[in-house]
Amino acid sequence: MTRANELDLQSFVxxxxxxxxxxLSAGQIAELVAPSRIFRFPHRxxxxxxxxxRRGRIVPVCDVAEQLIGKSxxxxxxxxxxxxxxxxxxxxxxxxxxxxxxxxxxxxxxASTSDAPYVAGWISHNGEVxxxxxxDALTPGPSGESLLGSHRATLEARP
Amino acid sequence: MRLAAPLKSRALRSxxxxxxxxxxxxxxxxxxxVQEVRSVDSLAGAAAEIPSPVMKKVKHIVRRGDKSLFVVNxxxxxxxxxxxxxxxxxxxxxxxxxxIDGIDKMSAMTMLQALPHAFCHEERQWYRGLTALDQSVVPxxxxxxxxxxxxxxxxxxxMLPPASASAAAAETELPQ
Numbered sequence: 001m002t003r004a005n006e007l008d009l010q011s012f013v014x015x016x017x018x019x020x021x022x023x024l025s026a027g028q029i030a031e032l033v034a035p036s037r038i039f040r041f042p043h044r045x046x047x048x049x050x051x052x053x054r055r056g057r058i059v060p061v062c063d064v065a066e067q068l069i070g071k072s073x074x075x076x077x078x079x080x081x082x083x084x085x086x087x088x089x090x091x092x093x094x095x096x097x098x099x100x101x102x103x104x105x106x107x108x109x110x111a112s113t114s115d116a117p118y119v120a121g122w123i124s125h126n127g128e129v130x131x132x133x134x135x136d137a138l139t140p141g142p143s144g145e146s147l148l149g150s151h152r153a154t155l156e157a158r159p
Numbered sequence: 160m161r162l163a164a165p166l167k168s169r170a171l172r173s174x175x176x177x178x179x180x181x182x183x184x185x186x187x188x189x190x191x192x193v194q195e196v197r198s199v200d201s202l203a204g205a206a207a208e209i210p211s212p213v214m215k216k217v218k219h220i221v222r223r224g225d226k227s228l229f230v231v232n233x234x235x236x237x238x239x240x241x242x243x244x245x246x247x248x249x250x251x252x253x254x255x256x257x258x259i260d261g262i263d264k265m266s267a268m269t270m271l272q273a274l275p276h277a278f279c280h281e282e283r284q285w286y287r288g289l290t291a292l293d294q295s296v297v298p299x300x301x302x303x304x305x306x307x308x309x310x311x312x313x314x315x316x317x318m319l320p321p322a323s324a325s326a327a328a329a330e331t332e333l334p335q
Contacts, residue, residue: 039295039296041184041186041296041297041298042184042237042238042239042282042285042298043278043280043281043282043285044238044280044281044282045277045278045279045280045282048277048278051275051289051296053291053294053296056291057272058272058275058289058291058296059275060275060277060278062277084276084277086276089276091275091276091277093275093277139277140277140278140279141276141277141279142276142279142283
Protein backbone atom coordinates (compact mmCIF):
# COMPACT_ATOMS: atom_id res chain seq x y z
CA MET A 1 0.00 0.00 0.00
CA THR A 2 1.38 3.38 -0.92
CA ARG A 3 1.62 6.29 1.48
CA ALA A 4 -0.97 8.19 -0.58
CA ASN A 5 -3.45 5.33 -0.11
CA GLU A 6 -2.77 5.15 3.60
CA LEU A 7 -3.63 8.81 3.96
CA ASP A 8 -7.10 8.19 2.49
CA LEU A 9 -7.89 5.57 5.09
CA GLN A 10 -9.95 6.42 8.13
CA SER A 11 -10.45 4.47 11.32
CA PHE A 12 -13.81 2.90 12.07
CA VAL A 13 -15.23 0.75 14.82
CA UNK A 14 -17.36 -2.11 13.54
CA UNK A 15 -20.26 -3.02 15.79
CA UNK A 16 -22.71 -5.86 15.61
CA UNK A 17 -26.47 -5.66 16.04
CA UNK A 18 -27.99 -9.10 15.64
CA UNK A 19 -26.82 -10.49 12.31
CA UNK A 20 -25.77 -7.14 10.87
CA UNK A 21 -22.68 -5.04 11.22
CA UNK A 22 -22.46 -1.29 11.19
CA UNK A 23 -19.57 1.15 11.53
CA LEU A 24 -18.92 4.31 13.47
CA SER A 25 -16.03 6.67 12.93
CA ALA A 26 -13.43 5.79 15.58
CA GLY A 27 -13.18 9.46 16.47
CA GLN A 28 -16.76 9.34 17.71
CA ILE A 29 -16.13 6.51 20.16
CA ALA A 30 -15.35 7.31 23.80
CA GLU A 31 -15.11 3.71 25.05
CA LEU A 32 -16.51 0.20 24.96
CA VAL A 33 -17.85 -1.02 28.30
CA ALA A 34 -19.51 -4.10 29.72
CA PRO A 35 -23.22 -3.71 30.38
CA SER A 36 -23.91 -2.17 33.75
CA ARG A 37 -27.07 -1.40 35.67
CA ILE A 38 -29.52 0.78 33.79
CA PHE A 39 -31.37 3.31 35.91
CA ARG A 40 -34.84 3.83 34.52
CA PHE A 41 -37.27 6.64 35.27
CA PRO A 42 -40.37 7.94 33.52
CA HIS A 43 -39.86 9.86 30.31
CA ARG A 44 -41.43 10.16 26.87
CA UNK A 45 -38.46 9.95 24.50
CA UNK A 46 -38.59 6.87 22.27
CA UNK A 47 -35.44 4.69 22.03
CA UNK A 48 -34.01 5.92 25.35
CA UNK A 49 -34.01 3.07 27.88
CA UNK A 50 -32.57 4.90 30.84
CA UNK A 51 -29.13 5.96 31.99
CA UNK A 52 -25.92 4.36 33.22
CA UNK A 53 -23.28 5.78 35.50
CA ARG A 54 -19.87 5.87 33.88
CA ARG A 55 -16.81 7.64 35.34
CA GLY A 56 -19.07 9.91 37.35
CA ARG A 57 -21.11 10.86 34.31
CA ILE A 58 -24.75 10.02 33.73
CA VAL A 59 -24.97 8.57 30.22
CA PRO A 60 -28.26 7.89 28.39
CA VAL A 61 -28.67 4.42 26.89
CA CYS A 62 -30.17 4.48 23.42
CA ASP A 63 -31.30 1.26 21.72
CA VAL A 64 -30.94 1.96 18.01
CA ALA A 65 -31.55 -1.66 16.95
CA GLU A 66 -35.24 -1.14 16.23
CA GLN A 67 -34.36 1.57 13.74
CA LEU A 68 -31.42 -0.28 12.19
CA ILE A 69 -32.47 -3.94 12.13
CA GLY A 70 -36.21 -3.67 12.79
CA LYS A 71 -36.26 -5.24 16.24
CA SER A 72 -35.14 -4.41 19.76
CA UNK A 73 -32.21 -6.24 21.28
CA UNK A 74 -33.03 -9.08 23.66
CA UNK A 75 -29.44 -9.42 24.83
CA UNK A 76 -26.46 -7.13 24.76
CA UNK A 77 -22.77 -7.71 25.10
CA UNK A 78 -21.34 -4.24 25.39
CA UNK A 79 -22.24 -0.59 25.43
CA UNK A 80 -20.42 1.40 22.84
CA UNK A 81 -20.16 4.89 24.27
CA UNK A 82 -20.26 7.37 21.43
CA UNK A 83 -19.96 11.11 21.29
CA UNK A 84 -23.13 12.88 20.22
CA UNK A 85 -23.17 16.53 19.13
CA UNK A 86 -25.90 18.93 20.18
CA UNK A 87 -25.16 22.22 18.43
CA UNK A 88 -21.90 23.38 20.07
CA UNK A 89 -22.10 20.84 22.89
CA UNK A 90 -21.14 17.19 22.97
CA UNK A 91 -22.46 14.46 25.22
CA UNK A 92 -21.94 10.73 25.57
CA UNK A 93 -24.60 8.26 24.53
CA UNK A 94 -24.38 4.50 25.18
CA UNK A 95 -25.38 2.24 22.29
CA UNK A 96 -26.04 -1.41 23.23
CA UNK A 97 -24.37 -3.88 20.83
CA UNK A 98 -24.65 -7.66 20.63
CA UNK A 99 -21.14 -8.75 19.67
CA UNK A 100 -17.46 -7.95 19.62
CA UNK A 101 -16.37 -4.63 18.16
CA UNK A 102 -13.43 -4.33 15.79
CA UNK A 103 -11.21 -1.42 14.81
CA UNK A 104 -10.55 -1.26 11.08
CA UNK A 105 -9.09 1.20 8.60
CA UNK A 106 -10.99 1.82 5.42
CA UNK A 107 -11.89 4.41 2.87
CA UNK A 108 -15.39 5.82 3.20
CA UNK A 109 -17.77 6.58 0.35
CA UNK A 110 -20.03 9.47 1.27
CA ALA A 111 -23.75 8.83 1.63
CA SER A 112 -26.05 9.83 -1.21
CA THR A 113 -29.31 11.72 -0.93
CA SER A 114 -31.24 8.46 -1.19
CA ASP A 115 -29.62 7.09 1.98
CA ALA A 116 -31.33 7.34 5.35
CA PRO A 117 -30.33 10.43 7.38
CA TYR A 118 -28.46 8.27 9.89
CA VAL A 119 -26.11 6.95 7.17
CA ALA A 120 -22.93 9.02 7.02
CA GLY A 121 -21.37 6.84 4.34
CA TRP A 122 -20.33 3.38 3.31
CA ILE A 123 -17.22 1.28 3.73
CA SER A 124 -16.19 -2.01 2.25
CA HIS A 125 -14.63 -4.60 4.54
CA ASN A 126 -13.91 -8.28 3.82
CA GLY A 127 -16.30 -8.25 0.89
CA GLU A 128 -19.10 -6.73 2.96
CA VAL A 129 -20.55 -3.27 2.37
CA UNK A 130 -21.20 -1.63 5.72
CA UNK A 131 -23.17 1.49 6.65
CA UNK A 132 -21.25 4.12 8.58
CA UNK A 133 -23.63 5.61 11.13
CA UNK A 134 -24.18 9.25 11.98
CA UNK A 135 -24.99 9.24 15.70
CA ASP A 136 -26.30 12.80 15.56
CA ALA A 137 -29.10 11.66 13.25
CA LEU A 138 -29.54 8.22 14.78
CA THR A 139 -30.11 9.18 18.40
CA PRO A 140 -32.80 11.52 19.71
CA GLY A 141 -32.15 15.12 20.62
CA PRO A 142 -33.82 18.50 20.70
CA SER A 143 -33.98 20.87 17.77
CA GLY A 144 -31.22 23.45 17.41
CA GLU A 145 -33.37 26.32 18.66
CA SER A 146 -34.30 24.62 21.91
CA LEU A 147 -30.64 24.03 22.64
CA LEU A 148 -29.91 27.72 22.83
CA GLY A 149 -31.70 28.04 26.16
CA SER A 150 -30.44 24.77 27.56
CA HIS A 151 -28.63 24.51 30.86
CA ARG A 152 -25.01 23.68 31.46
CA ALA A 153 -24.28 19.97 31.53
CA THR A 154 -23.55 19.88 35.23
CA LEU A 155 -24.92 22.20 37.84
CA GLU A 156 -23.87 22.52 41.39
CA ALA A 157 -26.72 21.92 43.75
CA ARG A 158 -28.35 25.00 45.13
CA PRO A 159 -27.84 25.62 48.83
CA MET B 160 4.28 43.79 44.29
CA ARG B 161 0.90 42.29 44.78
CA LEU B 162 0.66 38.63 45.41
CA ALA B 163 -2.14 36.63 44.01
CA ALA B 164 -4.80 35.94 46.58
CA PRO B 165 -4.48 32.42 47.94
CA LEU B 166 -6.95 30.01 46.48
CA LYS B 167 -9.61 29.10 48.94
CA SER B 168 -10.81 25.55 48.84
CA ARG B 169 -14.47 25.88 48.00
CA ALA B 170 -16.68 23.63 50.03
CA LEU B 171 -19.30 21.80 48.03
CA ARG B 172 -22.70 23.24 48.57
CA SER B 173 -25.41 20.75 49.14
CA UNK B 174 -29.15 20.83 48.77
CA UNK B 175 -31.52 19.01 51.06
CA UNK B 176 -33.82 16.69 49.18
CA UNK B 177 -36.73 14.43 49.96
CA UNK B 178 -36.67 11.02 48.28
CA UNK B 179 -40.18 9.82 47.61
CA UNK B 180 -41.88 6.96 45.83
CA UNK B 181 -44.62 6.78 43.26
CA UNK B 182 -45.63 3.31 42.06
CA UNK B 183 -42.28 1.95 43.21
CA UNK B 184 -40.29 4.57 41.31
CA UNK B 185 -37.93 6.75 43.32
CA UNK B 186 -37.86 10.52 42.77
CA UNK B 187 -36.23 13.43 44.57
CA UNK B 188 -37.52 16.90 45.29
CA UNK B 189 -35.82 19.81 46.95
CA UNK B 190 -37.10 20.04 50.51
CA UNK B 191 -37.21 23.82 50.03
CA UNK B 192 -39.92 23.28 47.41
CA VAL B 193 -42.18 21.43 49.80
CA GLN B 194 -44.25 23.72 51.97
CA GLU B 195 -46.22 21.04 53.72
CA VAL B 196 -46.57 17.26 53.84
CA ARG B 197 -50.08 16.01 54.58
CA SER B 198 -51.61 12.59 54.76
CA VAL B 199 -54.46 12.00 52.35
CA ASP B 200 -56.78 11.39 55.30
CA SER B 201 -55.95 14.71 56.96
CA LEU B 202 -56.58 16.54 53.70
CA ALA B 203 -59.84 14.79 52.92
CA GLY B 204 -61.97 17.41 54.69
CA ALA B 205 -60.44 20.29 52.76
CA ALA B 206 -60.47 18.62 49.35
CA ALA B 207 -63.33 18.79 46.91
CA GLU B 208 -63.87 16.68 43.85
CA ILE B 209 -63.75 18.53 40.55
CA PRO B 210 -67.27 18.04 39.12
CA SER B 211 -66.19 17.45 35.51
CA PRO B 212 -62.44 16.83 35.47
CA VAL B 213 -60.70 18.19 32.38
CA MET B 214 -57.59 16.08 32.88
CA LYS B 215 -57.18 12.62 34.32
CA LYS B 216 -54.31 13.50 36.62
CA VAL B 217 -56.25 16.23 38.47
CA LYS B 218 -59.49 15.12 40.11
CA HIS B 219 -59.47 17.13 43.34
CA ILE B 220 -58.97 20.67 44.44
CA VAL B 221 -57.95 21.96 47.87
CA ARG B 222 -58.99 25.43 49.02
CA ARG B 223 -56.33 27.21 51.08
CA GLY B 224 -57.69 30.66 51.97
CA ASP B 225 -58.17 32.49 48.69
CA LYS B 226 -55.96 30.03 46.84
CA SER B 227 -56.99 26.84 45.05
CA LEU B 228 -54.48 24.01 44.86
CA PHE B 229 -54.90 21.31 42.28
CA VAL B 230 -54.13 17.80 43.49
CA VAL B 231 -51.97 16.16 40.83
CA ASN B 232 -51.79 12.38 40.87
CA UNK B 233 -48.04 11.82 40.38
CA UNK B 234 -48.50 8.28 39.04
CA UNK B 235 -50.78 9.55 36.29
CA UNK B 236 -48.56 12.52 35.57
CA UNK B 237 -45.54 10.26 34.99
CA UNK B 238 -47.53 7.54 33.24
CA UNK B 239 -46.83 4.99 35.97
CA UNK B 240 -49.23 2.25 37.12
CA UNK B 241 -51.83 3.66 39.46
CA UNK B 242 -51.18 3.23 43.15
CA UNK B 243 -53.17 4.35 46.19
CA UNK B 244 -51.55 7.67 47.11
CA UNK B 245 -51.02 8.14 50.83
CA UNK B 246 -49.29 11.53 51.11
CA UNK B 247 -49.64 14.94 49.56
CA UNK B 248 -46.81 17.43 49.07
CA UNK B 249 -48.07 21.00 49.00
CA UNK B 250 -45.52 22.59 46.69
CA UNK B 251 -44.24 26.05 47.50
CA UNK B 252 -44.81 28.87 44.99
CA UNK B 253 -47.03 26.67 42.82
CA UNK B 254 -50.70 25.73 42.74
CA UNK B 255 -49.85 22.05 42.90
CA UNK B 256 -50.49 19.55 45.66
CA UNK B 257 -48.73 16.35 44.63
CA UNK B 258 -50.25 12.98 45.50
CA ILE B 259 -47.48 10.43 46.15
CA ASP B 260 -47.18 6.97 47.71
CA GLY B 261 -44.73 7.79 50.46
CA ILE B 262 -41.46 9.32 51.59
CA ASP B 263 -38.38 7.13 51.41
CA LYS B 264 -35.93 9.33 53.29
CA MET B 265 -34.32 12.75 53.51
CA SER B 266 -30.94 13.17 51.92
CA ALA B 267 -28.59 15.78 50.48
CA MET B 268 -27.24 16.15 46.98
CA THR B 269 -24.08 18.00 46.09
CA MET B 270 -24.34 17.73 42.33
CA LEU B 271 -27.26 18.01 39.99
CA GLN B 272 -26.57 16.96 36.43
CA ALA B 273 -28.77 18.48 33.77
CA LEU B 274 -30.94 15.98 31.97
CA PRO B 275 -28.92 14.69 28.98
CA HIS B 276 -30.05 16.26 25.73
CA ALA B 277 -31.06 12.82 24.43
CA PHE B 278 -34.15 13.25 26.60
CA CYS B 279 -36.10 15.66 24.48
CA HIS B 280 -39.79 15.42 25.32
CA GLU B 281 -42.03 16.38 28.28
CA GLU B 282 -39.47 15.04 30.72
CA ARG B 283 -37.45 18.21 30.17
CA GLN B 284 -40.26 20.06 31.98
CA TRP B 285 -40.70 17.34 34.57
CA TYR B 286 -37.16 17.25 35.90
CA ARG B 287 -34.59 19.77 37.06
CA GLY B 288 -31.98 17.12 36.38
CA LEU B 289 -30.53 13.88 37.68
CA THR B 290 -28.47 13.20 40.75
CA ALA B 291 -26.31 10.23 41.69
CA LEU B 292 -27.01 8.95 45.20
CA ASP B 293 -25.53 5.78 46.69
CA GLN B 294 -24.48 4.46 43.27
CA SER B 295 -27.96 5.05 41.97
CA VAL B 296 -29.42 7.74 39.69
CA VAL B 297 -32.51 9.61 40.82
CA PRO B 298 -34.51 12.16 38.83
CA UNK B 299 -35.00 15.45 40.65
CA UNK B 300 -38.46 16.77 39.91
CA UNK B 301 -39.24 20.32 38.92
CA UNK B 302 -42.06 21.58 41.20
CA UNK B 303 -43.32 23.81 38.40
CA UNK B 304 -43.38 20.97 35.90
CA UNK B 305 -46.53 19.22 37.08
CA UNK B 306 -48.97 21.72 35.62
CA UNK B 307 -48.20 23.86 32.61
CA UNK B 308 -49.65 27.37 32.24
CA UNK B 309 -52.09 25.96 29.66
CA UNK B 310 -53.20 23.21 32.02
CA UNK B 311 -53.69 25.70 34.84
CA UNK B 312 -55.80 27.92 32.58
CA UNK B 313 -57.87 24.91 31.56
CA UNK B 314 -58.36 23.89 35.18
CA UNK B 315 -59.28 27.43 36.24
CA UNK B 316 -61.82 27.66 33.42
CA UNK B 317 -63.34 24.35 34.44
CA MET B 318 -63.84 25.63 37.99
CA LEU B 319 -65.88 28.64 36.92
CA PRO B 320 -69.68 28.43 37.29
CA PRO B 321 -71.32 27.57 33.93
CA ALA B 322 -72.52 31.18 33.24
CA SER B 323 -69.07 32.66 33.95
CA ALA B 324 -67.43 29.90 31.97
CA SER B 325 -69.50 30.67 28.87
CA ALA B 326 -68.86 34.39 29.35
CA ALA B 327 -65.15 33.70 29.65
CA ALA B 328 -65.33 31.56 26.53
CA ALA B 329 -67.19 34.32 24.67
CA GLU B 330 -64.57 36.86 25.73
CA THR B 331 -61.79 34.76 24.33
CA GLU B 332 -63.66 33.99 21.10
CA LEU B 333 -62.07 35.54 18.05
CA PRO B 334 -64.24 37.91 15.96
CA GLN B 335 -65.54 36.35 12.75
